[in-house]
Amino acid sequence: MVEAILFASAEPVTVRELEDRMPHGCDPAEALAYLRKRYEGRGVQLVRVGDAWAIRTAPDLGFLMQKETVETRKLSRAAIETLAIVAYHQPVTRAEIEEIRGVSVSRGTVDQLLEMEWIRFGRRKMTPGRPVTFVVTEDFLDHFGLESARDLPGLKELRAAGLLDNRPPPGLVPLGERDPEDEEEEAPGQSELFED
Secondary structure, eight states: HHHHHHHOSSSSHHHHHHHSSSTTTHHHHHHHHHHHHTTSSEEEEOOOOOOOEEEEEEEEEEEEGGOOOOOOOOHHHHHHHHHHHHHHHHHHEEHHHHHHSSSSOOOOHHHHHHHHSEEEEEEOOOTTTTEEEEEEEEHHHHHTTSSSGGHHHHHHHHHTTSSSSSOOOOOOOOOOOOHHHHHHHTTTHHHHHHOO
16 A cells, blocks of 8 residues: 555655555554565665655666656756755755855745745744745755755765865865965065055
8 A cells, every 4th residue: 555655646755644545553654664675676766755755766777767857947056056055054044045155145046946846934043033044845855866955965975076176175275285385475465554
């Protein structure tokens, strides 16, 4: 019964939803554990998405589905940056997103991510004005094959995948790699500040 429900559902299903659909006395949690083992090493897998479960194509066979995938809309750079900030810093307010990005976030960018159901409103912050926060949704986790936001790649993984520059940020050069001449140079304009 659990297998049939998960197979027929396009969305991940929670244990509570499984209990509601099954006869009294059935234990969906036990069935999920059994199915997860049964599908190991197969073409499809039982995966956890937040608090819910879904049957998904095995990651190593995802290339078979590429011809059937249709990209409906491309996210703007602002939307990608905003989504990344929400994913890595959640729960985060609009002001915090703007502070991290260094520019204001347009209402359209946030609306697009809300409409796609990749972010949602979180709890209000207990700070003056009680600003609303944003968090990623289970749809976001499902789309990127993550069980939770803790599974997001770290700096090492992003650099290894070629998604980040391998150079350390300015000011974080390891001591053994610093050029002694650079340390003795004055910052531009520094001498003019103290001449008068």
